[in-house]
Amino acid sequence: MLDIRSDLSNRDFVAALPKVELHVHIEGAIEPVTLFEIADRNKIELPYDSPEGVLAYQSDRRGAGRENLVSFLECLDISRDALRTPDDYRTITVEFLSRCGREGVRYVEVMFDPQQAIRQGVSFGDCVDAIADGRRVGWRDFGVRSQAIMCFQRDHDPEQASRLIEAADTHRDDIVGIGLDNFETPGFPAMFRAAYDQARQREYRLTSHCDVNQPDSADHIRACIEVLRVERIDHGLNVIDDPALLDLVLERDIALTGCPTYYTGQASSAEIRLEMHRSLLAAGACISLNTDDPAQFGSGWLSNTIWSAMEAAPFTRADIVRFTQNAIDAAWIDEAHRRELTTELRAFSGGYGEASVPAG
Numbered sequence: 294m295l296d297i298r299s300d301l302s303n304r305d306f307v308a309a310l311p312k313v314e315l316h317v318h319i320e321g322a323i324e325p326v327t328l329f330e331i332a333d334r335n336k337i338e339l340p341y342d343s344p345e346g347v348l349a350y351q352s353d354r355r356g357a358g359r360e361n362l363v364s365f366l367e368c369l370d371i372s373r374d375a376l377r378t379p380d381d382y383r384t385i386t387v388e389f390l391s392r393c394g395r396e397g398v399r400y401v402e403v404m405f406d407p408q409q410a411i412r413q414g415v416s417f418g419d420c421v422d423a424i425a426d427g428r429r430v431g432w433r434d435f436g437v438r439s440q441a442i443m444c445f446q447r448d449h450d451p452e453q454a455s456r457l458i459e460a461a462d463t464h465r466d467d468i469v470g471i472g473l474d475n476f477e478t479p480g481f482p483a484m485f486r487a488a489y490d491q492a493r494q495r496e497y498r499l500t501s502h503c504d505v506n507q508p509d510s511a512d513h514i515r516a517c518i519e520v521l522r523v524e525r526i527d528h529g530l531n532v533i534d535d536p537a538l539l540d541l542v543l544e545r546d547i548a549l550t551g552c553p554t555y556y557t558g559q560a561s562s563a564e565i566r567l568e569m570h571r572s573l574l575a576a577g578a579c580i581s582l583n584t585d586d587p588a589q590f591g592s593g594w595l596s597n598t599i600w601s602a603m604e605a606a607p608f609t610r611a612d613i614v615r616f617t618q619n620a621i622d623a624a625w626i627d628e629a630h631r632r633e634l635t636t637e638l639r640a641f642s643g644g645y646g647e648a649s650v651p652a653g
């Protein structure tokens with residue numbers, strides 16, 4: 294058996310690791326070359342000279358002292374604004390899953406924003422169908438299984454979210470869960486209570502973003518758990534700042550989808566944020582490592598994300614195996630699929646990582 298302690302460099306270890314991703318936005322996973330192709334066919338003018346200029350532009354924004362969620366979403370808007378047809382959604386889904394195949398990702402839950410699609414002239418049904426079609430290609434051609442999470446934007450009309458949940462009844466098999474993303478607006482969980490009640494009645498799995506160090510972060514996380522009754526929080530690192538909230542997260546087995554490279558690459562407080570990941574792992578929280586928006590700010594695809602976090606934190610290989618098992622444990626899949634992924638991870642790690650972290 295491969296000895297992961299000695300036979301591989303950290304980079305090779307992460308590349309060979311059978312990976313699972315639970316927090317990635319399809320609109321944030323558009324490769325610059327693809328973005329140019331799509332913008333060209335839709336006659337959209339981009340603020341970049343070339344595909345190489347995408348990262349340079351983003352870095353410029355970052356360097357202008359705007360290291361925050363707002364500047365991040367402004368850059369994301371430029372990419373997702375180019376999407377104008379169902380074929381655009383199909384293209385980016387196929388390309389993303391092709392990339393996942395090359396990254397050694399076995400299973401991914403990919404988020405999409407139907408409100409964004411509708412604003413850009415792609416109907417709800419066409420958007421869902423295009424992503425579902427792309428996902429079938431991803432499994433057939435690249436061996437990557439995936440499911441889709443429909444996200445509503447927290448700064449947009451909650452009643453539109455309710456209407457879309459009803460519209461999704463004819464696409465139920467193509468959507469596994471419901472989430473909330475985009476700008477974190479004050480007191481957002483209460484506004485989406487009715488939509489989440491509808492989603493729960495339809496047996497969707499439930500998650501919500503709670504971004505890091507936002508105003509009222511802990512209150513938002515608590516309300517997502519108690520009012521929206523989510524089973525997962527995307528980011529949610531501020532759980533570690535509030536012992537009572539941490540107890541609630543552990544007691545209810547709420548999963549957290551951390552996104553470390555966004556922070557190592559962008560934030561001035563990267564070390565503190567990586568330490569939040571470490572503390573949550575050590576506390577036994579079901580936290581995983583994910584890319585979020587891999588084409589933004591050079592965040593990198595999943596192998597690079599995990600490797601960068603591993604080097605910067607630093608995390609041990611046992612920690613990385615534990616983060617990966619957490620992703621498998623939190624995935625919205627059936628138990629046979631979960632056993633299959635767990636068996637592969639254990640065969641890879643030889644059980645290494647099982648004993649060095651306290652059980653959650």
Ligand SMILES: [Zn+2]
Pocket residue numbers: 316317318474502527585
């Ligand atoms: Zn996200």
